[in-house]
Amino acid sequence: MSTPTLDKHSAALDAAENTASHAIKVTFRIRRFNPEVSEEASWQDFELDIDPKERVLDALHKIKWEQDGTLTFRRSCAHGICGSDAMRINGKNRLACKTLIKDINPQKPITVEAIKGLTVLKDLVVDMEPFFQAYRDVMPFLITKGNEPTRERLQTAEDRERFDDTTKCILCAACTSSCPVFWNDGQYFGPAAIVNAHRFIFDSRDEGGEQRLEILNDKDGVWRCRTTFNCTDACPRGIEVTKAIQEVKRALITRRF
Amino acid sequence: MKIHKYDTVIVGAGGAGMRAAIESTKRSRTAVLTKLYPTRSHTGAAQGGMAAALANVEEDNWEWHTFDTIKGGDYLVDQDAAEILAKEAIDSVLDLEKMGLPFNRTPNGTIDQRRFGGHSRNHGEAPVRRSCYASDRTGHMILQTLYQNCVKEGVEFFNEFYVLDLLLTDVDGVKKSSGVVAYELATGEIHVFQAKSIIFASGGTGKFFKVTSNAHTLTGDGQAAAWRRGLPLEDMEFFQFHPTGIWRMGILLTEGARGEGGILRNKDGERFMEKYAPVMKDLASRDVVSRSIYTEIREGRGCGPEGDHVYLDLTHLPPEQLDAKLPDITEFARTYLGIEPYTDPIPIQPTAHYAMGGIPTNVEGEVLADNTTVVPGLYAAGEVACVSVHGANRLGTNSLLDINVFGRRAGIAAAEYSADHDFVELPEDPAQKVVDQVERLRNSTGTERVTELRQELQECMDANVMVFRTEQTIKTAVEKIGELRERYLNVSVQDKGKRFNTDLLEAIELGNLLDLAEVMAVSALARKESRGGHYREDFPNRDDVNFMRHTMAYREVGADGKESIRLDYKPVVQTRYQPMERKY
Numbered sequence A: 001m002s003t004p005t006l007d008k009h010s011a012a013l014d015a016a017e018n019t020a021s022h023a024i025k026v027t028f029r030i031r032r033f034n035p036e037v038s039e040e041a042s043w044q045d046f047e048l049d050i051d052p053k054e055r056v057l058d059a060l061h062k063i064k065w066e067q068d069g070t071l072t073f074r075r076s077c078a079h080g081i082c083g084s085d086a087m088r089i090n091g092k093n094r095l096a097c098k099t100l101i102k103d104i105n106p107q108k109p110i111t112v113e114a115i116k117g118l119t120v121l122k123d124l125v126v127d128m129e130p131f132f133q134a135y136r137d138v139m140p141f142l143i144t145k146g147n148e149p150t151r152e153r154l155q156t157a158e159d160r161e162r163f164d165d166t167t168k169c170i171l172c173a174a175c176t177s178s179c180p181v182f183w184n185d186g187q188y189f190g191p192a193a194i195v196n197a198h199r200f201i202f203d204s205r206d207e208g209g210e211q212r213l214e215i216l217n218d219k220d221g222v223w224r225c226r227t228t229f230n231c232t233d234a235c236p237r238g239i240e241v242t243k244a245i246q247e248v249k250r251a252l253i254t255r256r257f
Numbered sequence B: 001m002k003i004h005k006y007d008t009v010i011v012g013a014g015g016a017g018m019r020a021a022i023e024s025t026k027r028s029r030t031a032v033l034t035k036l037y038p039t040r041s042h043t044g045a046a047q048g049g050m051a052a053a054l055a056n057v058e059e060d061n062w063e064w065h066t067f068d069t070i071k072g073g074d075y076l077v078d079q080d081a082a083e084i085l086a087k088e089a090i091d092s093v094l095d096l097e098k099m100g101l102p103f104n105r106t107p108n109g110t111i112d113q114r115r116f117g118g119h120s121r122n123h124g125e126a127p128v129r130r131s132c133y134a135s136d137r138t139g140h141m142i143l144q145t146l147y148q149n150c151v152k153e154g155v156e157f158f159n160e161f162y163v164l165d166l167l168l169t170d171v172d173g174v175k176k177s178s179g180v181v182a183y184e185l186a187t188g189e190i191h192v193f194q195a196k197s198i199i200f201a202s203g204g205t206g207k208f209f210k211v212t213s214n215a216h217t218l219t220g221d222g223q224a225a226a227w228r229r230g231l232p233l234e235d236m237e238f239f240q241f242h243p244t245g246i247w248r249m250g251i252l253l254t255e256g257a258r259g260e261g262g263i264l265r266n267k268d269g270e271r272f273m274e275k276y277a278p279v280m281k282d283l284a285s286r287d288v289v290s291r292s293i294y295t296e297i298r299e300g301r302g303c304g305p306e307g308d309h310v311y312l313d314l315t316h317l318p319p320e321q322l323d324a325k326l327p328d329i330t331e332f333a334r335t336y337l338g339i340e341p342y343t344d345p346i347p348i349q350p351t352a353h354y355a356m357g358g359i360p361t362n363v364e365g366e367v368l369a370d371n372t373t374v375v376p377g378l379y380a381a382g383e384v385a386c387v388s389v390h391g392a393n394r395l396g397t398n399s400l401l402d403i404n405v406f407g408r409r410a411g412i413a414a415a416e417y418s419a420d421h422d423f424v425e426l427p428e429d430p431a432q433k434v435v436d437q438v439e440r441l442r443n444s445t446g447t448e449r450v451t452e453l454r455q456e457l458q459e460c461m462d463a464n465v466m467v468f469r470t471e472q473t474i475k476t477a478v479e480k481i482g483e484l485r486e487r488y489l490n491v492s493v494q495d496k497g498k499r500f501n502t503d504l505l506e507a508i509e510l511g512n513l514l515d516l517a518e519v520m521a522v523s524a525l526a527r528k529e530s531r532g533g534h535y536r537e538d539f540p541n542r543d544d545v546n547f548m549r550h551t552m553a554y555r556e557v558g559a560d561g562k563e564s565i566r567l568d569y570k571p572v573v574q575t576r577y578q579p580m581e582r583k584y
């Protein structure tokens, strides 16, 4: 009756269960900035011994806790759920807590810097306000007309599935801060705001689609997107960001959603 | 120092804080102070679901839910509160749906429900489908939906403001709450918020354990602030250890995985829960499953070279089901362990998960200064509070429910209080204590390091006051915590700046953890029985004669300035359910 788990003991599992920690020497090259100390940003190298199966966030903690308490970054959940720690790691936007050191070639120095396009306030901390403002501007809440039903609104499983992908967003800004259009013009709403507009536009319960589409039809709206796919590559939640933007564009033309 | 004046101030923007804010913003001028951006709160990590007897997929009713909650809590639950929780659950879920929450749906379009540990049909007959869920990211969807509605209502947030002190003012011999003191992360500036009513919704305190599902930021700041101002903490010995954390990392794999049919196995592939809980098996309540896992490990049936974990086996479930119902947790296994859950079982171990105890409140969310007296104007809701609806052990899906039901209640009650009352004068030099604390740490040249003390604390807690406790292990912990508290006086930080000084705040957070760890250990030492999450090997049975009562811990400061902890007790409210032996 019971599945014999031992037969299923695979190589992957053996590797995972290999308890001996194999610490290796890794260099982290971190972009430092603290206007209390200097107006100039600079690179600083930190060397440490760490198991490559650990997260980049673990390495940053190890540096902060054991070498330099002034190193500053945001973090909370440590497993890719809260969206605090998007940063540029080896030139790509990622969550530090979702990136294992072994997966980013620890033989060479690993570069870590703040995400681009938002003002750096200290080390890896950026000003998130413009990002959240763009989000708030797309009216990211369910808009309905008429009387509320006493029970729940009905929605078919298919209708629910229609916008499932964009409900996963954790507002980490990895997408928006990887977008060349956003780098050049901070007025552009950016992919994350459009993703969150998509989440409501394609929700069968929502009746604010027209209003939201008008906002996105603005000169700083969806039409600025150049379909470079950086955002989709950057999204730690695996959201098809570019596809969502395309769907919003199509809805603008056809007014069907 | 800046002084602000609001009718209502809410500390925390997780589920409880934002649910409260939606109500209180409609009724009073409200500020929400939060150390994290609202959407970073740990409510977003909750996976499994939110309980409500909607009866959408099978027969169910709130009375059964009440019973399960009380039984799950090993009868330490206040039964009047549990009844409110179960009754208001239904509207609470429907409210979220109306706010836009994308629940999974049944074929006829209603909210879908699934099984969860300890939730049963007709008083324990069989598991029931009561958990309303949105894939395995229910907490994420609750947090997003509440934030979205805060945006809609125009709730005023002060993001990255750390509340470090609660202000109480003596008015004719009555202690009333008059405000809070906050530290602004970006600038290092100290702010005083004067308010007619204050709601603490600052979440849990799991970071005093090493293996935990809790975020780095869950450091019990709210509990510690109340504690240091002489308010009691209730039932702090009760902490929940969730059976299925990722081995060594503690990242949670929802009980929903077992709700979907996942099975726990030991190194022989045996489904060992059949031995310990013949009816509910893998879905027995969490304390029971966690102890069973450790019993297997101790008796040599653990997995891996060190025999220190067991498996969560999902391999018999169709990949489509895993993709549809458990996409996030299967991805955790892939990302952090390099394991493919379609084909490989996942190594797990119990992980420190949830504080049943906290700041005592009544069912309106009013904070209690002792067994009966309320602190006028002060409220608490969510994991920081102890109502007590969870008693000695919280049922899965009852906390997302708790934050919504009691967050809403506290939000309404606090705003109504603000409407009816005037500001209470602030005490003299309201920010003095915080200024002193911050300056002392910033200027200290002490030799102790935060990271070392924290690590020693966490290791001590894991070793001595986790799933199994004895008089001896708890005494070891009390002693060690005492030593760490001494050494903490000599702690220093490297970052002396004002801007985003997270080094300094980690030191303050450690101070909170140390105080609360001591309360937990001292409360646990005195409870010479086993009940729910508190298991004493030297007293393995529940003792209703001596311990059917809540622990109330008080901080006392002697004439010589020495601190000590005094324990008192509070009766459990029992209405219709007589305590029975708990079997699953």
Ligand SMILES: Cc1cc2nc3c(=O)[nH]c(=O)nc-3n(C[C@H](O)[C@H](O)[C@H](O)COP(=O)(O)OP(=O)(O)OC[C@H]3O[C@@H](n4cnc5c(N)ncnc54)[C@H](O)[C@@H]3O)c2cc1C
Binding pocket: B011, B012, B013, B014, B015, B016, B017, B033, B034, B035, B036, B037, B038, B041, B042, B043, B044, B045, B046, B047, B048, B049, B050, B051, B138, B139, B161, B162, B163, B164, B201, B202, B203, B204, B213, B214, B215, B218, B221, B222, B252, B254, B353, B354, B381, B382, B383, B384, B396, B397, B398, B399, B400, B401, B403
């Ligand atoms: C991994 C995981 C999975 C879970 N799954 C479930 C589940 O499926 N079902 C269920 O019912 N329960 C679940 N729980 C439990 C439940 O999620 C939590 O108990 C609940 O979300 C706590 O909500 P809260 O609002 O009280 O606190 P949190 O969401 O933790 O929010 C705390 C807030 O307080 C703020 N704060 C903290 N300290 C300060 C300070 N000093 N100053 C200012 N602000 C401060 C923070 O910024 C944050 O906004 C789970 C818990 C975890 C850890």
Ligand code: SF4
Binding pocket: A168, A169, A170, A171, A172, A173, A174, A175, A176, A191, A192, A195, A234, A235, A236, A237, A238, A239, A241
């Ligand atoms: S779409 Fe993805 S990358 Fe962009 S903010 Fe949301 S989660 Fe982050």
Ligand code: FES
Binding pocket: A074, A075, A076, A077, A078, A079, A080, A081, A082, A083, A084, A085, A095, A096, A097, A098
């Ligand atoms: S710390 Fe939460 S996403 Fe990385």
